């Protein structure tokens with residue numbers, strides 16, 4: 001397949017491009033700078049110069065391809081407009097792809113979040129749609145749900161669209177900005193690794209290389225209008241993550257009282273996220289696509305030398 005990929009220089013994209021190339025696909029990566037163009041070439045892809053702001057360019061690139069993988073996002077907007085602005089910028093991009101791909105049956109695979117269904121009191125499955133986000137969700141991760149629902153909606157227009165919901169913690173030796181690094185930095189700064197309340201709330205994790213293989217499978221054979229779960233099955237109690245981080249830093253894991261002052265006092269802008277539970281199943285993804293996570297699990301990857309460099 002000739003595949004157009006955005007975000008090829010980012011954490012997930014820099015694994016997705018080699019994964020696609022190794023499987024025999026011809027990849028063209030979007031690059032908005034010389035440095036990005038060089039990085040994308042080094043991964044084995046052709047380069048298309050451009051940026052997310054150029055909707056006509058994205059439309060053209062999608063129309064020229066047999067399929068699209070979209071993992072770029074306007075993180076620059078986080079500073080000024082928060083997550084709402086990031087999501088608002090992404091919706092017109094999805095519509096642009098929709099116009100280019102309508103009626104073709106070509107695949108469009110876009111990154112989503114494992115928390116998008118909201119708390120259901122049971123593990124979320126691939127059959128659970130993203131929660132329709134309202135005003136009460138402004139400023140929360142759910143603000144981005146509109147991107148997921150827009151992508152899934154494109155299935156009705158003849159696009160083989162799907163969303164890969166990525167775990168809270170996507171880990172690897174090249175993770176530069178994920179939640180895990182933030183939790184490690186907090187533990188160093190405070191001198192202990194905090195967890196909210198009893199820490200029984202579930203988080204989940206996935207190796208970014210396994211994320212990449214799932215994007216490839218979704219692109220190659222995912223039915224239209226599907227959600228896929230890029231998570232290790234089940235979940236990891238948040239307390240275990242804090243304990244694992246604490247043990248490697250030589251600091252204690254400590255409960256932070258689940259309180260409106262204490263939790264933000266430790267976790268800052270992560271407070272709303274760390275207190276949630278995200279139990280999730282990956283059974284439908286594995287059964288339907290034959291996806292089998294093969295990379296080290298979180299507890300093993302913590303020892304890869306990247307997260308806790310010696311000295």
Ligand SMILES: NC(=O)c1ccc[n+]([C@@H]2O[C@H](COP(=O)([O-])OP(=O)(O)OC[C@H]3O[C@@H](n4cnc5c(N)ncnc54)[C@H](OP(=O)(O)O)[C@@H]3O)[C@@H](O)[C@H]2O)c1
Nearest residue numbers: 007008009010011012051052072073111112113166168170
């Ligand atoms: N745990 C997780 O990591 C997690 C969980 C749920 C969802 N997600 C979602 O998964 C997606 C991918 O995340 P990631 O961690 O792989 O991303 P990332 O490492 O932050 O990379 C972002 C990519 O977007 C590109 N980009 C940013 N602004 C651009 C613009 N204006 N024009 C063109 N390209 C632009 C960057 O290119 P440059 O090199 O040019 O900057 C970079 O390649 C995101 O939507 C993220 O929200 C991640």
